[in-house]
Amino acid sequence: MAELSRKNLVGENNDITLVDTNGDRLRSLQDKFDLRVVQGHGSHPRVLREAGADDADMLVAVTSSDETNMVACQVAYSLFNTPNRIARIRSPDYVRDADKLFHSEAVPIDHLIAPEQLVIDNIYRLIEYPGAxxxxxxxxxxxxxxxxxxxxxxxxxxxxxxxxREHMPHIDTRVAAIFRHDRPIRPQGSTIVEAGDEVFFIAASQHIRAVMSELQRLEKTLQAHHAGWRRKYRCGSGPSAGKRL
Structure with a gap:
């Protein structure tokens, strides 16, 4: 998670300081990317101060420890008034009560990254919309x-x-992209939809099924829906995610 966050943020030309307890890892990353590094515990005030928390716009706490991430956000809020605080929280015991736990008057986390919950939500949506x-x-x-x-x-x-618009006069939808033979196509009004195209479209959630029915045979979608309860899913996010599904 930290590696992915670092790649994305560096690619957007942000001024980044990376904190880690592993000095070898920090040196390796510093050799590859344009970023500052500080070795130490990410929730310690001294370490955060050395990393520049005094004038940082954002703290992203994505260590393997939920508790370390929470304390880091608390320290950033209480001591440095860091305006944006993001934390990775994996334990369902915390995620379950996120609305009560994570706000400025409790544990000051602005945005939660819950990897297992994201996997579960995605699977739920695929079950809800067979054929998507x-x-x-x-x-x-x-x-x-x-x-x-x-x-x-x-x-x-x-x-x-x-x-x-002729097919769905009462539904507002937009095609954002089309992939044909693994190549992107910029959709225009004159673009012909071909069988096998992967169509990316945006619509009100309540209209998703209606738009899908324009791109797939209705009976095919219904068959998938009725067979959905028999589908098998292999969950690679650990036993916790499997139990919650």
Whole structure:
């Protein structure tokens, strides 16, 4: 998690200081990337001060210890008034009561990264929308980005994107991208949807199924829905995620 966060942030030209107890790892990363490093415990005030917490815009605490991440955010808030605090929290005992635990009057974490919960939520959405390759929610679940593969027999397959309004006059949806033969296509009104296309579209969550039915045969989607309870899922996030599913 820390490695992924570091790659993304460095790629966006941010001024980053990385804190870790492993000196060899820090030296290796410093040789590869443009960042400062400080060796020490990430929740200790002295270490955070040395890392520049006094004028930092954000603290991202993604160690393997939930408790260390929580204390780091508390120290950043109480001593350095760091405006944005993000923490990785894995334990379901904490995640379950996140609304009560993580706010400015308790443990001051602004944004929670709960990897196992993200996996569980993603699987739930795939079960809820049979036939979807991926579904991501935005705006507190009111809007969704869905990815579906177009099949022969779907009403929109073989037609231009400009006809979507005719097919669904009461639904507001936008096609954000199309992948055809593993290559991205910039969607335009004249773009013809072909069978096998992976279509990325945005719509109100309540309309996702209706848009999917334009890209796939209705009976195929229904068959997948009725067979959904028999699907087998292999969860690689550990026994905790499996039990919660």
């Amino acid at each position: 390759l991926q579904v991501v929610n935005f705006a507190e679940g009111k809007v969704s980005l869905a990815v579906v593969k177009a099949y022969y027999g779907g009403p929109l397959v073989g037609n231009a994107l400009s006809t979507m």
